[in-house]
Amino acid sequence: MPLFCLGLNHQTAPVEIRERLAIRDSELDGVVQALRAHPGVEEAVVLSTCNRVEIYGSADTAERAFEFLNGKFALDAEVTRDFYRHQQLPAARHLFRVVSGLDSMVLGETEIFGQVKAAYARAKEAGTTSRTLNKLFQQAFRVGKLVRTHTRIQQGATSVGAAAVELAEKIFGDLRDSQVMILGAGEISRRTAQSLQSRGAKSLIVANRTFDRAAELAQEMGGRAVHFDQWPEEILGVDVVISSTAAPHYVITPDHVKPALRKRHGRPLFLIDIAVPRDIDPAVNEFDGVYLYDIDALEQLAAEARSRREQEILNCESIIEAELKSIEPLLSPGAEPGRPPASPQPSTLH
Numbered sequence: 001m002p003l004f005c006l007g008l009n010h011q012t013a014p015v016e017i018r019e020r021l022a023i024r025d026s027e028l029d030g031v032v033q034a035l036r037a038h039p040g041v042e043e044a045v046v047l048s049t050c051n052r053v054e055i056y057g058s059a060d061t062a063e064r065a066f067e068f069l070n071g072k073f074a075l076d077a078e079v080t081r082d083f084y085r086h087q088q089l090p091a092a093r094h095l096f097r098v099v100s101g102l103d104s105m106v107l108g109e110t111e112i113f114g115q116v117k118a119a120y121a122r123a124k125e126a127g128t129t130s131r132t133l134n135k136l137f138q139q140a141f142r143v144g145k146l147v148r149t150h151t152r153i154q155q156g157a158t159s160v161g162a163a164a165v166e167l168a169e170k171i172f173g174d175l176r177d178s179q180v181m182i183l184g185a186g187e188i189s190r191r192t193a194q195s196l197q198s199r200g201a202k203s204l205i206v207a208n209r210t211f212d213r214a215a216e217l218a219q220e221m222g223g224r225a226v227h228f229d230q231w232p233e234e235i236l237g238v239d240v241v242i243s244s245t246a247a248p249h250y251v252i253t254p255d256h257v258k259p260a261l262r263k264r265h266g267r268p269l270f271l272i273d274i275a276v277p278r279d280i281d282p283a284v285n286e287f288d289g290v291y292l293y294d295i296d297a298l299e300q301l302a303a304e305a306r307s308r309r310e311q312e313i314l315n316c317e318s319i320i321e322a323e324l325k326s327i328e329p330l331l332s333p334g335a336e337p338g339r340p341p342a343s344p345q346p347s348t349l350h
Contacts, residue, residue, distance in 0.1 A: 001042045003132055003331055004062035005091040006069075006083060007054030010105045013082035015296050019277035021073055023048040024246065028119075029126055031072070036128035040064040043133045045123040047098075049115050050160065050188075050276040050295055051105050056095060058132045062087060088331045089324060092136055096320045099144035101153060105298055106163045107309055108153035111188065113144045135330050143323045151315045161192030161244075163298045164272045165199060168240045171270055171291060179203040181238040183231060183252075184245040185213040188274065192242055193221045205238065207231040209245070235260045235269070242272045243279035251279040254287070261287055274298075 008018065023031055028046060035044045035055065041064050044057040055065045062085055069075060086094045094103070099116050101108040120137040123129050129137075148154060165175070172178055180201045182189050185208035196204060204223030208214035211227050218225035226234055235241065235256070245251055252271065261269070266289060273280040273294045285292040 001058040001060055003058050003088050003091050005056050005086040005094050006062055006065040007052055008082045009052035015294055017079055017082055021053045022276050032123050032128050033126050035068050038064055038068045043130050044128045045120055045133055047119040092327050093324055095140045096143045099140045100147040100316055102316055106160055139327050146319050147316045151312050153312045153316055160274050161188050162195040163301045164192055164242055164274050165195040166301055167293055176200040176202055178239040179237055180240045181205040181234055183207050183243040185217045188244045190217055197221050205234050232256050236263055240270045244274045245279050250281040253281045254283050257284045
């Protein structure tokens with residue numbers, strides 16, 4: 001059956017749309033198994049990150065994936081327009097660009113390689129992959145390693161966390177005189193903490209719903225851990241808050257921020273939200289002295305990085321095109337990338 005990729009990302013959809021379609025880690029196994037069971041679908045891998053939701057699969061028609069997503073999310077016409085679709089060789093090319101960090105908000109980012117590997121591993125364990133996707137993803141991982149070995153695409157801010165730190169420097173100045181608090185102790189928070197440490201932040205506070213994980217990260221970074229319900233008290237003394245939890249709702253709201261502002265005596269507070277769904281209620285940006293940046297604000301940093309790395313992009317594209325030749329025998333001649341239908345047909349799967 002033909003190979004396809006269906007998805008949306010930071011280039012085609014704002015964070016408000018991406019968070020609506022984000023699939024939580026705890027739901028991922030069930031979603032990929034339900035997708036594989038959908039009529040006409042033979043193989044499936046589901047990738048859901050802060051910046052993208054993508055389905056890779058083989059099916060009698062790519063519209064099967066639209067049917068499935070419509071059944072799960074009740075897609076409206078506005079959301080449908082944000083999707084892209086690739087088939088056959090263009091689908092393989094898209095995946096190779098994703099794992100190489102060329103399709104990322106932060107050019108050359110490293111997290112996406114591990115995220116794709118994890119998505120594939122879960123799908124394979126769930127029994128939703130076979131010959132086509134197994135070969136495709138194995139080749140994709142080879143491409144990602146070649147790109148990182150033979151180009152300099154990773155120079156600069158190569159992760160969302162590092163880009164968030166660069167943003168903090170641009171809006172705050174020298175971080176050596178700042179106090180920083182991180183909400184969430186997952187991998188993205190760990191990378192952010194490492195970037196902060198490398199820039200000399202003098203004080204680092206970590207809060208997480210599981211205190212042991214916060215304590216572990218704080219100890220590793222030479223910082224201090226607090227229980228999650230204590231972070232509103234700590235906000236009084238910090239300059240920068242970087243939030244990346246897995247909460248399905250806002251963690252920081254106006255009710256948290258407003259009391260703190262009265263005691264900060266005009267000192268500015270910078271909030272950087274790198275979570276999807278977002279952790280911070282956009283309404284806090286209306287307060288004087290509060291400066292909120294969500295994950296889409298990192299696009300400017302990505303654009304600056306792209307202008308510095310144009311030649312490296314060309315080098316990466318050359319590697320990808322050469323490696324695509326090895327996947328061609330697996331794919332019969334297929335269609336070029338297309339656009340999704342104006343409105344997907346309702347699915348009977350819920």
